[in-house]
Amino acid sequence: MKLLLFCVESNKQEQIDWIYIESVIKYLFIDDRTIVRRSLFMNSRSRYNNPKVLREIKRYQTASYDSVRVIYCVDTDRIETNIDQKNQFEEITKFCSENGFELVWFCHDIEEVFLGYSVSDSEKKASATRFVSNEDYKKISIKKLKRSDYHKGNSNLLTILEKYLSIKNNE
Numbered sequence: 201m202k203l204l205l206f207c208v209e210s211n212k213q214e215q216i217d218w219i220y221i222e223s224v225i226k227y228l229f230i231d232d233r234t235i236v237r238r239s240l241f242m243n244s245r246s247r248y249n250n251p252k253v254l255r256e257i258k259r260y261q262t263a264s265y266d267s268v269r270v271i272y273c274v275d276t277d278r279i280e281t282n283i284d285q286k287n288q289f290e291e292i293t294k295f296c297s298e299n300g301f302e303l304v305w306f307c308h309d310i311e312e313v314f315l316g317y318s319v320s321d322s323e324k325k326a327s328a329t330r331f332v333s334n335e336d337y338k339k340i341s342i343k344k345l346k347r348s349d350y351h352k353g354n355s356n357l358l359t360i361l362e363k364y365l366s367i368k369n370n371e
Contacts, residue, residue: 202235203265204364205257207248207272207301209310210324212241217273219328220314223337224345224357229365236265245274248292269364270301273357275309276350302360307350314340316353 208217218239225237238260242253261268272292279286289305296303306313311327314336319327331337347354358367 201265202364203260203263203268204235204237205240205260205268205270206237207240207242207253207257207270209242209245209274211243214325214328215239215241216324216328217310219332220310220337221273221357223332224314224340225361225365227337228342228358228367229361230368232365235365245277245292246288248272248274249295270299271304271360272296272301273304273310274306276305276307278308279350302363304355304357304360305350306355306357307347307352312353313344313355313357 206218206221208221210216210218218241222237222239240253240256240260242248242250247253257270261270274289274292276289277285279289293303295301309318311317311319311324314331315327342358344354345356345358347356348359
């Protein structure tokens with residue numbers, strides 16, 4: 201049994217990022233029962249190297265899986281105009297590289313990628329729920345999820361996932 205461990209920015213109560221990611225995985229990828237998917241909620245991008253988060257990762261890595269792939273999923277935020285956000289994103293990129301973790305990014309945020317626009321914090325949960333209930337994941341552009349460069353409204357999500365999961369032929 202293999203494990204894909206998704207470390208996401210959102211919190212465990214609302215699970216906003218996981219709602220988007222999991223809906224796209226279920227729609228686009230073959231359900232492989234030898235691969236388990238779990239989410240680890242960091243509660244903020246800035247907690248990527250928090251001791252509690254790292255203990256949780258370690259707990260999964262020492263569990264009885266044949267292999268564990270850790271996949272950090274973070275927003276780029278405004279890295280092109282905000283030096284602090286850029287520096288933090290570069291730190292996360294370096295951290296993932298040094299630890300053998302994958303890095304999925306959403307430019308500028310996960311809502312902009314999946315909905316086409318950013319939403320206020322108070323609307324995030326409702327927007328994610330609507331995305332799934334309206335089956336909007338069926339309308340998402342594959343091309344937007346396979347970018348290698350940071351571009352507004354795009355991500356490298358599928359580029360990373362295709363390393364571990366087999367894509368369906370949904371056409």
